[in-house]
Amino acid sequence: MRMLINVAETVVPDALRGLxxxxxxxxxxxxxxxxxRRDAPVSGKVALVSGGGSGHEPLHSGFxxxxxxxxxxxxxxxxxxxxxxxxxxAAAVDSGAGVLLVVKNYTGDVLNFDMAAELAEDEGxxxxxxxxxxxxxxxxxxxxxxxxxxxxxxxxxxxxGAAAEEGxxxxxxxxxxxxxxxxxxxxxxxxxxxxTPAKGGPTFELPPGELELGIGIHGEPGxxxxxMMTSGEIADAAVHAVLDDLQPDSPVLLLVNGxxxxxxxxxxxxxxxxxxxxxxRGVPAVRTLVGNYVTSLDMAxxxxxxxxxxxxxxxxxxxxxxxxxxxxxx
Amino acid sequence: MRMLINVAETVVPDALRGLxxxxxxxxxxxxxxxxxRRDAPVSGKVALVSGGGSGHEPLHSGFxxxxxxxxxxxxxxxxxxxxxxxxxxAAAVDSGAGVLLVVKNYTGDVLNFDMAAELAEDEGxxxxxxxxxxxxxxxxxxxxxxxxxxxxxxxxxxxxGAAAEEGxxxxxxxxxxxxxxxxxxxxxxxxxxxxTPAKGGPTFELPPGELELGIGIHGEPGxxxxxMMTSGEIADAAVHAVLDDLQPDSPVLLLVNGxxxxxxxxxxxxxxxxxxxxxxRGVPAVRTLVGNYVTSLDMAxxxxxxxxxxxxxxxxxxxxxxxxxxxxxx
Numbered sequence: 001m002r003m004l005i006n007v008a009e010t011v012v013p014d015a016l017r018g019l020x021x022x023x024x025x026x027x028x029x030x031x032x033x034x035x036x037r038r039d040a041p042v043s044g045k046v047a048l049v050s051g052g053g054s055g056h057e058p059l060h061s062g063f064x065x066x067x068x069x070x071x072x073x074x075x076x077x078x079x080x081x082x083x084x085x086x087x088x089x090a091a092a093v094d095s096g097a098g099v100l101l102v103v104k105n106y107t108g109d110v111l112n113f114d115m116a117a118e119l120a121e122d123e124g125x126x127x128x129x130x131x132x133x134x135x136x137x138x139x140x141x142x143x144x145x146x147x148x149x150x151x152x153x154x155x156x157x158x159x160x161g162a163a164a165e166e167g168x169x170x171x172x173x174x175x176x177x178x179x180x181x182x183x184x185x186x187x188x189x190x191x192x193x194x195x196t197p198a199k200g201g202p203t204f205e206l207p208p209g210e211l212e213l214g215i216g217i218h219g220e221p222g223x224x225x226x227x228m229m230t231s232g233e234i235a236d237a238a239v240h241a242v243l244d245d246l247q248p249d250s251p252v253l254l255l256v257n258g259x260x261x262x263x264x265x266x267x268x269x270x271x272x273x274x275x276x277x278x279x280x281r282g283v284p285a286v287r288t289l290v291g292n293y294v295t296s297l298d299m300a301x302x303x304x305x306x307x308x309x310x311x312x313x314x315x316x317x318x319x320x321x322x323x324x325x326x327x328x329x330x
Numbered sequence: 331m332r333m334l335i336n337v338a339e340t341v342v343p344d345a346l347r348g349l350x351x352x353x354x355x356x357x358x359x360x361x362x363x364x365x366x367r368r369d370a371p372v373s374g375k376v377a378l379v380s381g382g383g384s385g386h387e388p389l390h391s392g393f394x395x396x397x398x399x400x401x402x403x404x405x406x407x408x409x410x411x412x413x414x415x416x417x418x419x420a421a422a423v424d425s426g427a428g429v430l431l432v433v434k435n436y437t438g439d440v441l442n443f444d445m446a447a448e449l450a451e452d453e454g455x456x457x458x459x460x461x462x463x464x465x466x467x468x469x470x471x472x473x474x475x476x477x478x479x480x481x482x483x484x485x486x487x488x489x490x491g492a493a494a495e496e497g498x499x500x501x502x503x504x505x506x507x508x509x510x511x512x513x514x515x516x517x518x519x520x521x522x523x524x525x526t527p528a529k530g531g532p533t534f535e536l537p538p539g540e541l542e543l544g545i546g547i548h549g550e551p552g553x554x555x556x557x558m559m560t561s562g563e564i565a566d567a568a569v570h571a572v573l574d575d576l577q578p579d580s581p582v583l584l585l586v587n588g589x590x591x592x593x594x595x596x597x598x599x600x601x602x603x604x605x606x607x608x609x610x611r612g613v614p615a616v617r618t619l620v621g622n623y624v625t626s627l628d629m630a631x632x633x634x635x636x637x638x639x640x641x642x643x644x645x646x647x648x649x650x651x652x653x654x655x656x657x658x659x660x
Contacts, residue, residue: 002541002630004521004597004632006561015598016598018586018600019601021601055595192332208332256348261630263625265341265387266333266345268348269348272345273348275351297595298630301334324620327658328657
């Protein structure tokens with residue numbers, strides 16, 4: 001097993017101890033698995049809470065901080081966090097202005113966040129929810145009814161987080177988060193399977209010389225398996241898939257996301273091809289983010305996410321953000 | 331071949347086209363392979379130029395920007411850039427205050443930067459050089475006479491870059507860069523070999539269940555091959571190696587660096603173990619940076635770099651930096 005771990009059972013708390021050591025600007029409750037920005041609750045501000053299975057880092061813990069999330073709840077690897085974590089997080093960050101829960105559309109996450117919302121409301125916390133389902137590859141999958149939530153989550157958390165930081169009330173932050181989700185589309189490609197600590201090896205078989213188009217972030221099946229393609233051919237497939245579905249009539253924000261094990265050298269080369277296809281389709285990317293942001297452990301591959309940009313979303317994208325993984329303007 | 335590329339021959343220019351597309355704040359000369367901050371030359375400021383083989387991204391191109399490098403020269407994968415690139419870069423960024431060349435200690439880089447220094451001086455540019463050789467694992471290796479330059483390069487480029495941004499003259503920036511190198515030590519561990527595009531497969535054999543202690547960033551041999559170890563045992567080996575050599579009498583800046591394919595989840599767990607060992611040795615880390623910064627393509631593994639911190643270096647570390655890969659305070 002080629003993993004930099006102690007034992008599979010402690011991978012998540014071990015990582016949280018490291019997060020605490022590296023980021024004194026976060027409050028990390030290792031025992032209860034809740035990561036909170038240290039200055040929370042921020043007076044008068046709507047708070048954003050997200051979470052999901054671990055193994056997608058920096059999502060979500062790496063997005064906690066000014067201008068993005070107020071708290072994150074990491075579950076076990078590829079497993080939803082539990083309602084208790086989410087209620088704790090909401091209680092820790094609520095200033096009285098309410099809490100928006102950002103939920104990726106996986107069955108376990110949806111059920112647990114629903115339950116957490118009820119429990120938190122019982123405690124007098126005003127709750128709103130947004131479901132992220134940006135992945136165009138498949139409808140209904142191993143883990144989902146409907147579309148999966150993947151790279152679009154970053155846009156929802158960044159843009160709604162910026163709106164909250166500007167002082168927007170809960171219903172506006174919620175509406176904006178929905179609008180961002182509706183404006184975002186993703187498509188991913190795997191060049192290799194990922195290995196979970198619990199399994200100690202690949203979660204599925206992908207023979208050398210083949211790739212999987214439309215992969216999910218847990219290695220769940222995509223649209224089709226194909227013989228290896230060039231970076232340009234993969235960019236064609238991914239960009240056409242997202243644009244055919246979104247049909248944008250405006251420029252877009254672009255995320256070229258590494259799945260975990262693809263070198264940055266390759267990811268930037270892929271970015272050039274993604275820009276080429278966008279340009280051929282007459283859809284300019286006004287902002288481009290390149291890196292490993294919504295990952296799948298050690299999977300090789302990449303995903304493309306676009307988000308229709310208008311003046312407001314562009315302003316919110318450029319607004320200051322100060323988190324471990326995304327930081328500018330601060 | 332599980333690579334997100336078009337053809338091996340164009341990997342470097344393809345990545346540079348992507349860098350240009352994603353980062354309008356950089357001027358990227360794809361044909362001549364020079365990456366320059368757009369506002370260069372900055373009036374009155376000493377300029378920093380670095381470069382080296384590609385495959386270690388974000389090093390060096392991702393460190394170009396305010397508070398760090400003024401220009402970077404990417405070579406072919408794992409191959410030194412040529413003097414012509416370096417002279418072009420120096421000429422593009424020199425404001426008249428002189429240029430510091432940051433050179434990792436590999437034979438090809440040293441020879442080419444030496445030649446470039448002569449050529450640039452012939453053109454009337456004042457040149458200083460700093461050689462980075464922070465890797466304690468081996469003395470004299472496949473590519474080096476003396477120690478290799480690895481993670482310490484990030485500290486040299488960040489801290490000397492901050493000093494230059496503050497207006498320090500060339501001899502002070504050079505002296506500071508030397509001091510940072512002398513204060514820095516690194517040790518790396520590979521859990522898998524990396525694959526170069528040209529070879530299309532692993533550059534060396536590392537059987538499953540084994541790891542290599544003291545690996546270089548090109549997969550060149552380290553100190554010893556061992557049966558797989560836990561994250562805690564690897565942290566013991568790496569931290570003892572750097573501290574036994576450095577013998578710091580002060581707190582340190584810490585870089586916990588991923589080699590490319592190790593998930594951030596694992597890297598943060600490893601960070602917890604590194605902090606444990608530092609604490610056992612009575613050497614607190616006053617700043618901790620975790621991520622993939624000085625990589626080796628798709629190698630799994632990590633390296634630990636420490637840099638003795640005094641008041642000046644701590645201030646320079648915290649100073650604003652605005653580059654694709656390292657950004658705070660701006």
